[in-house]
Amino acid sequence: MSALDNPGDAAAFELFTWGPAYNLPSFDPFCLASIAYLQWSEVRWMVNECNNAAVSPRGELPMLRDGLLEPVVGTAKIIAHLKKKGHDLDQHLSATQVAECLAYTSLVEEKLYEALLFSWWLEAQNVMKSTRPTIAKSLRGWAGMRIPTQLQQKAEARLKKYRKVAYKGKETNEIYVLAREWYAALANKLGNQQYFFGDRPSSLDAVVFGHLALHCIPSLAEPTLFSILTFEFPTLHAYCDRLRTELFTAPLRQSPNHRPSYILTDMLRSPLTYARSLLDKLSGSVTVPAKEMKPKERRDQLVTIGSTVGAIAVFLGYVFYNGIVEIDTGEWQDGEKHNEE
Amino acid sequence: MPWVNPSTKLQNALPLKTHPAVFVPAAWPAEPAGVPILYIFPPSKQAITSVDAECVKYQAFLAFSNYKHTIQECHEPGMSPSGQLPFLIASDGRILTGRQIVEEVKNTAGDLESRLTDVERADLTSFTLLAETKLDFALLFTLWYDNRIRDTVTFPMYEALYPWPLNKILSRQIRAEKTEWMLSRKSVLKRDEILSDAKQALAALSTLLGSQLFFFGSKASFLDAVVFSYLHVILSQLALPGADVPLREAVMRHDNLVQYCRRVFNTFFALT
Known part of the structure; x- marks a missing residue:
């Protein structure tokens, strides 16, 4: 069942992302920023949690597929592409504000991202107890064992230059001191406004939300960034919470192209998810977008699937129980003997 | 008299004799001059x-703040x-x-930015980081991956510091380090992409500067030091006779940035 079978889907954008974690649709801030931008721009789009960077020509996610055009990789490029297509959230900005938007975007994407990487991958407690298990669970299967290590190595290579410094009588890493400065810049810019540039969201809001939403996760083993945000910059924390409820009221629309993986570990780890993805694919029910399905339809569909599975199970049970079909193990032993001779 | 643990007593008695140190390197520099x-x-x-x-x-930045200091040349980052x-x-x-x-x-020497409001200070931080990430990356990439620049500017610059054959080895080692640093930030290094990032950053800085004397009014700030440093190095180092270096061309397109760079240089660094 490809996207082209349904004319409605052919026109829609498809975003390839890393999978959900921490009650957010993705554990990657760049994917999250793209999702936020797409949600605000009110286009028809669907999310494909492919969890596989190899689908993208540059080995990076997020990737946006727009029909048959060449896919667009990276948050900045995705936003630029959507602007070109007429979904521009920055229309109401003046020239100075566009310049500011760019500056704050680079602050968040280049620098605050490093603070997140540090807290996630260089704090031993977090790596062991929080990030690694959570992300492995989100990725499922073989990828879950491989990718967290890669992410950690990348973060280590990137954050080499940060040293330990004394801050308010305590020894702490330089990055947390700097992170406070960066948060302060964002908080001052935001002030008491609803969004960064007035009362309409801009691309900067999407980027800031994508990153900050992952900064304020209280369930980490060492939630340093979370405590800095809540205690020292409560406006930023409130901003994040508000946008989170605003953006994710309804579940995201899943892509019909999301294929179940046939790796054994997937079946073993979460048989339910696996079975559901298989059934979805077989029954073709996925052409009905999840957003538009009513609860009654959903129940009907579950009943149909359930009764079919039940009937097949009863039939197979009957067949084996009555000996209509027998799996003969004797033949196999004969074969073995034959080999020995 | 309080009771003292005998083991503590023993520890306090040790060492029994302290010899003078065999060699103490002289304080360096010779005296902590004023x-x-x-x-x-x-x-x-x-x-x-x-x-x-x-x-x-x-x-x-030191020149802007009128901080009294002397300068010493050194080519060993270690x-x-x-x-x-x-x-x-x-x-x-x-x-x-x-x-x-x-x-x-x-x-x-006093805070140059004390007169700024909170929002201006926030802008200062963000634009500083914009220049430090985008311009820095583009400059680094041009220095090491633009063939003409690399052969005529960068390699001779580092090779002049060491005797042959060490200079050949060390300069390539530096290049490998810089490449590793760049790859830790971007998974793919594409010339057009890096350049277009830098162009956007330059346009944003040009908009912010407008026709002002410095980025935030009539006095210099840390942002001025950052932007001046990149513009100055791009304009002076990447000038090749008879060849266009795309990054330098991109700067030249913004007239106010070029004028600004010249003005700052003449005010603070011109040899009299």
Whole structure:
């Protein structure tokens, strides 16, 4: 069942992302920023949690597929592409504000991202107890064992230059001191406004939300960034919470192209998810977008699937129980003997 | 008299005899002179600004703040505690790098940014980081991956510091380090992409500057030091006779930035 079978889907954008974690649709801030931008721009789009960077020509996610055009990789490029297509959230900005938007975007994407990487991958407690298990669970299967290590190595290579410094009588890493400065810049810019540039969201809001939403996760083993945000910059924390409820009221629309993986570990780890993805694919029910399905339809569909599975199970049970079909193990032993001779 | 643990007593008695140290290296520099010393990567001939953007940044910042200091040339980044030039030996002998220099200068020579409002300060931080990420990356990429620049500017610059054959090895080692650094930030290095990032950053800075004397009014700030350092290095180092370097062309397109760079240089660094 490809996207082209349904004319409605052919026109829609498809975003390839890393999978959900921490009650957010993705554990990657760049994917999250793209999702936020797409949600605000009110286009028809669907999310494909492919969890596989190899689908993208540059080995990076997020990737946006727009029909048959060449896919667009990276948050900045995705936003630029959507602007070109007429979904521009920055229309109401003046020239100075566009310049500011760019500056704050680079602050968040280049620098605050490093603070997140540090807290996630260089704090031993977090790596062991929080990030690694959570992300492995989100990725499922073989990828879950491989990718967290890669992410950690990348973060280590990137954050080499940060040293330990004394801050308010305590020894702490330089990055947390700097992170406070960066948060302060964002908080001052935001002030008491609803969004960064007035009362309409801009691309900067999407980027800031994508990153900050992952900064304020209280369930980490060492939630340093979370405590800095809540205690020292409560406006930023409130901003994040508000946008989170605003953006994710309804579940995201899943892509019909999301294929179940046939790796054994997937079946073993979460048989339910696996079975559901298989059934979805077989029954073709996925052409009905999840957003538009009513609860009654959903129940009907579950009943149909359930009764079919039940009937097949009863039939197979009957067949084996009555000996209509027998799996003969004797033949196999004969074969073995034959080999020995 | 309180009871004392005998083991503590024994520990306090040790060592029984302390010999004088065999060799104590002299304090270096010889005496913590009253004047702080800034160690920078050597400038090219006939210039007092270093060829390295990071060093020019702090030179400019110290000049803006009227911080009294002398300059010492040094081409060994390993001398600095952070592994990166420049570093400052303060008047009391502390060795400072990066942000510590900024704090030290603010404490002793006065804060250039004290007159700014909170929002302006936030803009200052964000635009500083914009220049430090986008322009820095583009400059680094051009220095090491533009064939003509690499062969005529970068390699000779580093090779002049060491004798043959060490210079060939070390300069390539530096290049490998820089490449590794760049790859830790971007998974794919594409010339057009890096250049278009830099162009956007330049356009944003040009918009912010407008026709003002400095980025935030009539007085210089740390942002001015950062932007001046990159513009100056791009305009002076990447000037090749008879060849267009795309990054330099991109700067030349913004007239106010070029004028600004010239003005700052003439005010603070012109040899009299």
